[in-house]
Amino acid sequence: MKKIAILGGGYAGMAAAVELAAAGVPVTVFEAGKVLGGRARKVTLEGREVDNGQHLLIGAYGELLRLMQTVGVDPEMAFLRQPLELAVEPGFRLACPRLPAPLHLAAGLLLARGLSVTERWCLIMAIRGAENAGWMLPADCTVSVWLQQNRQPDELIARFWQPLTVAALNTPIEKASTQVLLNVLRDSLGGAREASDLLFPKLDFSALFPEAAARFVEAHGGEVRLGAMVKSLRRADDGWQVGEGEERFSAVICALPPHRAGMVMEGLPELTGLAAQLEAWEYQPIVTVYLQYAADVHLSRPMTGLADSLAQWVFDRGYTHATPGLIAVVISAEGEHQKLGREALMAAVERELHARLGLPAQAEWRGMIAEKRATFACVPEMQRPSHKTAAAGLLLAGDYTQGQPRDYPATLEGAVRSGVGAARELLARL
Template identity: 55%
Template sequence: MGMQRIAIIGGGYAGMAAGVSLAAAGRQVCVFEGAKTLGGRARGVELDGRQLDNGQHILIGAYRTLLGLMQQVGVDERTALLRLPLTLQQRTPHGDFRMVAPDWPAPLHSLGALLGAQGIGWGDKLSLVKLMLGAQLAGFRLATDCSVLAWLEQGGQSPQLIERFWQPLVVAALNTPLETASAQILLNVLRDSLMGGRHDGDLLIPRVDFTALFPQPAADWLAARRSEVRTSCLVRRIARDAAGWQLDDGDERFAAVVLAVSPQRVADLLPETAALDTLREQLAALHYQPIQTVYLQYAPDVRLETPMLGVAGGLCQWVFDRGQIHGTPGMLAVVLSARGDYSDWDATTLARRVHEELVQHFGLAEPPQWSRVIHEKRATFACAANLSRPGNATAVPGLWLAGDYTAGGQADMTYPATLEGAVRSACAAAEGILKQHFAGISF
């Protein structure tokens, strides 16, 4: 019976999604997570008695795979997530930009959002609508991938429109500068969100920490189904012999192994065989982008006009009011995506400079009572145009990959480094394992 088990290395969103998918099909899994806390790069952290997150992420209504998995393991979306209609509010040095989708049926809600946007002229609105309709007519497919900036310039988007609409959207979605970001991947996201169903573009902001949002409920769900989740259990080596897959020097054997860790860790764990040379080359070719989250605790009466607000023209990109989201009045989370000059600043300098910008934008009277910076140096892979991404199956039977960096099969199904991309990859890996190793087997 032991050889029917599947080992999953990594207890982040991809690893836990793979476990749930396989266990739902009747397979026993054992998840190995090196850290004490589940979630990987999207996990809850406690700093000075404050329950925060390793980084501030959002979901959208189009994340059907993740939302379905959450429901499957018993997470109530109504209490775990704050759902807002598709909204993009941006403060810039040249005036505010605001776009809100009206309560109209799709696709009219998208047209209403674009034409009703405040802060841009009618020329920009019409060029924006023209570009999106052209993308829709082309099936959101490019003959050849190119950078987002090249695609926007070919589509006649003005510098003002790029600054107020495209720049914050692309950096938030792809965490990659417009000059190098993949236009095809952006189109995949736009198709599923802005140009999708009525609620596909809704913003879903977690009210609980990211470990509690899915990984821990998934672990509890797995434990009730003859599966295990082992935290503080770092796997350093995998090998295959006649009895199956072995982790480190343990006595257990597994029918298959899913590597649901970062690409860097995958490279370290791969067995030494020429069959995996192409995969090693793909992993080595990946580049990475950081994300810094600056938490600042102000007086309880500090409150933004909306739970999430964009800021352009300086360091800050997105500001989240955790008082409105998590019930911690006065706590703001400021996100700085992709690499910039600030990436090398010390935490004290960065927090001070962020506060100075917040004073300019929101007129804050007092300095923060407390601040912390979380710097994820390799938060995501750089989602560059024409990037060669590995698939879920490897050249070694029984060895599988799951993670947001993998390809989504067809080009129009591939996502950037998002939680949805991670769990989609995991579900695809699980499906492949079931077909390759358990076809015709049932319990």
């Protein structure tokens, strides 16, 4: 029976592994780290188990939810599910009630708080215009250009469009792709009412899917190897040699981050151009600051945004992880915060939470995780590679590949869709 190698135990790689295992194809997953999940995994920070970043999911993430059920993780138990509510201080709140689509969105826009009559009208017209155009642009442009074209007021941009874009695409509005943003809005605001729900994970991101996926793969005759870094790929007879090992595989799905994938492919002449493209990929950072307060400290909702602030989105993990008083602050994309050192940035965030949200002036503990290459920069007209490569039997998987049916930003859903797509492409050839 043909054996398949999967490089990378993140969400894309494990999605591909599950899809193949479910079809009866034995797979071997090579993961360099000691923990599965890739850029969405559990980590130990100064003796505390947290996630290496705070990801928010939405009800439209159908492929991830489907695969979670396949591997035995019940989404109803794994998430705190709430209707869409975007609260951004000072004073903005957009909440969609539990009404059938599209009434939920209409009610949310009409009843949004913190907007002037002009701002409300401009927001409604921009979203309605995008919907009437099928959520498609004649030509992609940056979000900032699109907002100017749609005459969006500065205050509305600061309270709604800027926080939304940075949260969804992890790219500043001056650089971010409007078309990809509209793709996300189409599947959430433009979909069924449940599609716009916010899903707050109750599990760490390794337990949410990758670890259960590994158990599923092993139960179906596959293998998941941790601490197994692959530095090269070589052709061997009619198959592939992975790294320096003697094993041979019929095909390989490379689900590594773009720069790592490019390095692995360097020895394959037919992939020289692709390797150079992947290694030159532009990235955006994400910083997560964790602050532990007394157990009786909590926010009024699981997630709150802060406009014109270093701290962008504030998550109260007491709602989801049985860790009362633990606050996670997300600072997405490039910005002024990069000029501050670690201690200075944590102190600045601490002061902002005290001044803006009324939290205690000093946390009992604080820690920080900075991912310099957290996501690819989601810019207009990106030339994304497809699953297929010029090397027979070698496919790519990752949130950076061409989306099906449309491109997504660097999200867990995008990664899972890509992994499933690569697996199905391979199954069609076997």
